[in-house]
Amino acid sequence: MSDCKPLEEARQRKDRIVADYRDVADQAATCLDEGFESATGVMQLPAGLRPYMRTNNHLERLNREIKRRTRVIGVFPNTDAAVRMAGSVLIEQNRLAQARKAIFSEETYRKLM
Template sequence: FMRNALAHAGKSGRRVVSAFMATAFAQDTPEAARQQWRQVADQLRPKLPKLAALMDESEADVLAYMSFPAPHRTKLHSTNPLERLNGEIKRRTEVVGIFPKEAAITRLVGAILLEQNDEWAVQRARYMTLKTITAMSHDGFISVPAGAP
């Protein structure tokens, strides 16, 4: 979102706009973040109406991560891990080039995803674990196995 938003700011205003928008992400509560987001949009509206309109349209999507518990927010505010994973899948499938059957690509991508899952599982400080996600569950569908850390 920030890349798209800063494209509306022009080269000279990118730093200021980025700093303004960052104030919304620094808030502790979802209500405070929404209020700050609207305040920033209103401040930018006279000089950058297209950016303010973009902020109005995307407020719910951009601030959706604020509805999660505070410890999860730092892990959700960026799509970098997903972009990195998609890049790895692309890199490894381009090496093969043409797959003989659909099942072959399913096996390769499945293996890449399993490998990534294992990496994420051992990096507890960086990613959410099943144990931390279970605390958010309101139903019995998520459960932690007895031997889980």
């Protein structure tokens, strides 16, 4: 279903899957039927935003980078030192993100409205 371009095509595919598997796996079919709209909310976004918004890979990568940097230090003298280290990683990653192509441009915001 996630390969479908238009949302309506994904809904049709979901309906076929639910109908085919209702007898075999009723709970799974019900779960798919009830959770479909929230699971496919990203498909309502403009096509350019979908790859970025459909996963949390960017957040996982950021968390791994913070973890990698904090492991080098080992033991922090206090909580403030740990917060400063994490903050410096976030500032650096933000600076790098600013240099990359903008995900949310003015044109993208207009499409969302």
